[in-house]
Amino acid sequence: MYRHEQVSTTDLPVKLIVHTEYLESQNVLRHWHQALEIDYIIRGDAEFVVSGQKITATSDDIIVINPNEIHSVQPLKTMNHTLSLTFLFPYEFLQQEWDAMGDCWFKISNNSLQVNLLKQTLFNYYKNSQTDRVEQKFLLKSDIYLILYDLFHYFLENKSKMIDLPAVPTLHKLAGVIDFINEHSTEELSMTQIAQYVHLSEGYLSRIFMQQMGVGVMEYVNLIRLKNAFEILTNTEKDIETISDSVGFANVKSFRRLFTKVYQTTPGKYRNNLKGQ
Template identity: 25%
Template sequence: MDAVRKALFDDPMFPFQLVFQDTKSPQRELPEHLHELYEMVYIYKGKGTFFINRNFYEMNAGDVFLIPGDTIHRAFPDPDDPVTSTAVFFSRVLVPIDSSSDSYSSLYCYELARKRKRYKFEASDSLRMQLESALLMMHQETCEKQLGYKQAVRLHLQQLLLRFNRAAVSEIQADTADIQVGPGWMKDILQYMDEHHAERGMGLSALAERVSVTAAHFSRVFKQLTGMNVTDYVNAKRIVRAKELLLTTEASIDVIADRCGFDSLPYFHRVFKAATGLTPGIFRRQR
């Protein structure tokens, strides 16, 4: 699988990165990728399309995208009106779960996004102003690096997530948050692949036959809209599932490979290492 892996943080004890008010043309945008980090993207101006998991979203000024870890995504900025955005990357260790009686989770808004498969957050004008202020303050802290700046960044991030979580409780996003891009069969086949990626028969020909188009046409449209070919997309989904099984079960690696739809253990090892930089065994032991 050729999906890009994000580089590790310079300071593993402070897993946080902020790319502030960056304007990206289509040529500078990352190809399809996924990572274990939580990501927040805020759009200041410009427009384009965002592919996240199996949905397409319009990108416009004021939009907020919450991308949980291990979620396939790629942005397609408009070449004539490129997007200027700030992206925040962080590990869950920066926002530990509250052990008090209310069992508050700082990552509730991300958990909701993953559960509902809706990654575009409909923020109010007030919340957007708070978001812009918090992003600016975190940017200043990371640039100036004064005493206690890491703690300051952590506090700004946790307060921002609290505001998003409270907004998420009171607002359920409409199913129209995603938009129709491309032919009508595209959304249906992405949903089918999301639900059946671990099964056999997920090859190009079988999928094209399912939506009654030629394999060549299917391949061309799928690559154009998602940025990935069919094999890489299916493998990315399978690797995410394999990582979950490695961390939450005691099943052997060969059993996990089979459950995730890989035809052979050597192929599973090769794809897993290409995606994560680690073998399945080392990934399990390090966690």
């Protein structure tokens, strides 16, 4: 969930991501996807930025992110027994089930009585997904349609009647930029090279990227490198210098400086703390 995602599923028309424990202390960079996203924070705290609006979510909160809304997530603190669920419903599936999906917008108030029904259905899906019963697939399919029933029955808004609809930008140009950065982040990249690839002037690219993503282009390049380095750091025993070089940082000093800025500790100390967990 770090960029423009192509959301894929298995034979079930939903993707569930379960967030737990220590590794969830990493931030999720601004990104978007066409899928409808529902985040249920069962235990924990996080700050979302959705279409430019900051939303602080605490235990037992639900956040709905509509298709193509740019969003990011930053856990506010690491706690034991953190549990958060992210559900992704591919847009094609929703459109197939609801012809007027293009006119739909979902708004949820965590103070409403109806939201408790949705929470229970989401948790049931999670609970059923943890079993290996023979009939599990049928239970999950049933839960999926119960979730959709709650969404469409209680929380559906018509875009044409909304006066506070967030501005969802046209993202096809940024998609090309981000795809290029992800594909070439291990290489030496420059602003000129990126702008030439997408046939935009450096000034225009810099301006629209900052407006939509909240960071500069080259800062985003290094954040992608940092995300890749984090995955290697927490899943292998490779040394810090090798990790820094493999993900594209100019030198290990730059890697350590950015890592410390984002995670408030050095890469080496982070790895040691992780082993202690």
